[in-house]
Amino acid sequence: MVSQGLRVVHYLNQFFGGIGGEEKASERPQVKDGLVGLGRAIQDVLKERGEVVATVICGDNYFAERTEEAVDEVLRMLTPYQPDIVIAGPAFNAGRYGVACGEVCKAVQDKLGIPAVTGMYEENPGVDLYKRDVYIVKTAESARGTAEVASRMVNIALKLVAKEEIGKPAEEGYFPRGIIRNERVDKNAAERAVSMVLAKIKGEPFAPELELPKFDRVKPPTAIKDLTSARIALVTDGGLVPKGNPDNMESHKSTRFATYDIRRLGSLSSKDFEANHIGYNTGFVDQDPNRLVPLDVMRDLEKEGVIGKLHDKVYATAGVGTGLDSSKKIGQGIAEQLKAGRVDGVILTST
C-alpha cells in the first residue's frame, strides 16, 4: 500500500480499538493495518496530507501491569510501518489509558526519535505525569468533541514533523508543558495594564498574564494532648546562621536547610548567630537572634516544666525567592528530621 504525505500510526486501548470492554483489558498488543474507530476522525482531518497506516491496540491492564515490556512490544509493532508521527488516544478521563498514551508517546520520542501527540481530560493522571514530555491536547471528560480534538492533535503533529514552532498552549489547545519564555511584545506592560483596566471597567473579557495559585490543604494534625511531656522544636525561614555564615547558606533562592545543635545554649547570642536573608532588614535579629528564634523563652518554659523538652536541634533556611518546589523539598527534609527526632510539635517563626 502506497501512502501519500504523513504516515501516522495510531495507538488505542481495547475499548476504543473495538476489541471489547473491561473484560478485554488484559489483551496483549496487536496491530492492524489502516485506521480503527477514532482513527477515522484523524483521517478526516488529515485528508490528502497523510494516512493512518496502522493502529496498535493494547489492553489497559496489560499495559499497566508490565509497562516496560508492553512499550517494547508496541514500539516493535509500529516501527515497520515507518511512521512520521504517532498519535495516541485521546484518552479523555480514562486513567490507565491516559498513562499508557503518555508512556507510549514518550517512548516513541525518546527511543525512536519520532514525534508524538496525545489527548486527555485535565484530571487524567496522565496529564501531570507526561505534560512536560509530551504534547497533550485538552479534551472533554468523555468521548465527545472528537472532531475538534482530532483537528488539534493533527495540527500539532504536522508542526512537529515540519519542525515548526508550536504556538501558545491556549491557542493550540494543549496543556502547558512547564516552559517559561520571556517574549518580546509590541506594547509595554503599562500600556497593556491600561488596556486591561479599560476592558475590566467595560465588562469585556481580558486575559490575565499571571494566574492566581491554587494551594492544596493538609488536614490539621491531632493536637498535642499534654504539653508537659511534649518535645517541641524550633524552625525558621528567617535565615538564621552562625556568625560569618561558615556553611555558606544561601541568602535567597534557598535549596537547603541547616541544622544547629542548641543543647548547651540557654539563648541565642549575637556573638554566635546572625541572619542571612536578603528579603528583610536583618539588623534587629542580628542584634538579638532570639527575636527570630525564641530560644531563651523556650528554655525558660522547658525549665518550668510547661513543655517536656526543647528539641536539641534548630532548623533554618532563608525563605525569599525560594521556589515553591525548593520550599517543599526543604519542608519535607526538615519534617523527616523532626519525625526521626520524635518531635511532637513545631514552632516555625517566619519573616
Add this chain to the structure above:
Amino acid sequence: MTPIAVMVGSNRVIPASGIVHPVGNPDLDPEEEKRLRRIIVEKALEALWTELTEQKLFPRPTI
C-alpha cells in the same frame, strides 16, 4: 505575612510581632520584649494544644 501563611494552607497561624522581628520588638525595653516573646510563644503552644478540623488564624497575642 499571615495572609501568605493562611493562603498556602498553614493550619495553625499566630500573627506575631512583625517581619523584621517576629518574636521581638526593639521599641520595648529588654524585659518587656522578653515578656512579649513569651506571650507569643505561649500562644503558639496553645495552638499546638488546640484541636482543629481546619485552618485557624489565631488572634494576635499582645502584652
Add this chain to the structure above:
Amino acid sequence: MRLELDILNIKDVQFADKTEVSEGVLHINRGELQELLQEDKRLSRVDIELAHPGESCRILQVADIIEPRAKTRGSGEDFPGALGKVGTAGEGSTCVLRGVAVVLSNQGEAQELAEAEDAIGYIIDMSGPGAECSLYAKTHNVVVLPYPVDGASHDDYKIALKIAGLKTAVYLAQAGKELKPDEVEVYDLPPLTEVSKGTEDLPKVGYIFQVYCTSFPARSGEPVLYGDNIRLLLPTIIHPNEVLDGAIVTPYECRGTETYVVQNHPVITELYRKHGKELCFVGVIITVSRITEPERERSVAMASSLAKSFLGADGVIITKASSGAPDIDAAQTAQRCEELGVKAVLIMFDGSSPADLASGMESSVVFNLPGANAIVNTGNHFWHILDLPAVERTIGKPVILPSGVSSDGKLRKGLNWIKGGLDQEGHSKIMSVRY
C-alpha cells in the same frame, strides 16, 4: 498643573574643556563636575567615566540611574527637598537631555549582603545579550563613582551617593537650558474638579503607586518624596506631574525601580496619552508598603477609599516596590478597590521558577484574592539566566568572586541583576509566557 519638557536629543557624550551641548553632543568638563561633586564632605573623591552603547563595557555596582533634567525659566527647584529647597515640582518647564543617563556606582565598603548576590552588584552591559535586555545599554552613560571619606557611615555614604547623582543630572541638563528643544512634551492636567469636563462619558482611571517598602532599613535623611524618607507616610494624593518632575527620588532599596523610570513613568505617560480620548486620568495615589498588620490594613483602606470616594475612579492600576510584603499590600488594595466597585489591575513580574513548574506549581503568585485577578506581567527575571561574555573594560570596583570568576569575565547572571532588567512599573516590552 502644566509641565513642559523641553527635550534635547543627545547622540554622543564626550569630555571637553567646557560643559555644553552643541550639535546634539553633550560635552562635559570632567574636572569642573568632579570639583562640584567633591564639595560634599562625606566623599573623599568622585570619579566620572563614560560608557557608550555598543562598547564592550560593563558597569559594576550600579545603584541608581537618573535622567539629566533641570528646571528652566525660573520655574522651580531641581529635585525639591532632595537637592534643591523644598518646593513643588511639576509646573513650568524642564530641560531634558534625552539619550543620556547618569549612572551611579556604589564605591562604598563591600556591598552589604542584603543588596546584591555578590560584590559585582547590579550591572549594565553596553553590548551583548545583557544590553538587549536593558534600556540603560541604549543611553550614553555618565558614570559617577563617589568614594566615601574614612569613617563615613554606610547611611551617610548612600545618601551622599544619591545626591551626587542628582547634582550631576542637574549640572548636565543645565548645559542645555538656553537651547531650542528638539521636541516638546506637554503634560497638562487640571484639578479633579475640572478634569472630567467634556469627558464625562469616559471611564475614570487612577494610578496607585507604591513608592516605598518598609521591609528594608530606614536611612535617616534618605530623600524619597520632596526629600522626606516617608517611612510613616499614609496614602496621599499627588499630581502626576510631580512624579515626572523630580518630587520622587527612588529609595536606595529600589529593587527594580530606578529614578530614571520614575521620571519617565510608563503608567503615568500612558494614562496621559489616553486622557481625553479613551479615559479620564483622575490622579495618582502614593502609598508605602507596610510589614505589620494594622498598618497594612490601614494603608489599604485609606488608599482604596481615596480611589473610590475622592478620585471617583472607575478603575485603578497598581504597581509595587520590591516584593513579598509589597505584593500582599498591592493585592489587598486591589481586592478592597474591587469590593468598593473600583476595577483593579496589577503590574507584577513573574517569579515562577522552572522547578516550580516541573513540580506542578503553576503559579508563584503569593496571594489568591479574587479581586486581584487582573495581572499584567513584566517578564520572568529571577529565573531568566543570561550568559554574559567577557568584556574589554569595566567601570567600578573590579572583583574576583570566590569561584574565581572575575567581573570582566564571562558571567552568568539572572536578568534581575541587570539594571533595567527587573521592571516593576511596566516600561519593558517583555512578557513571561507559559509554553
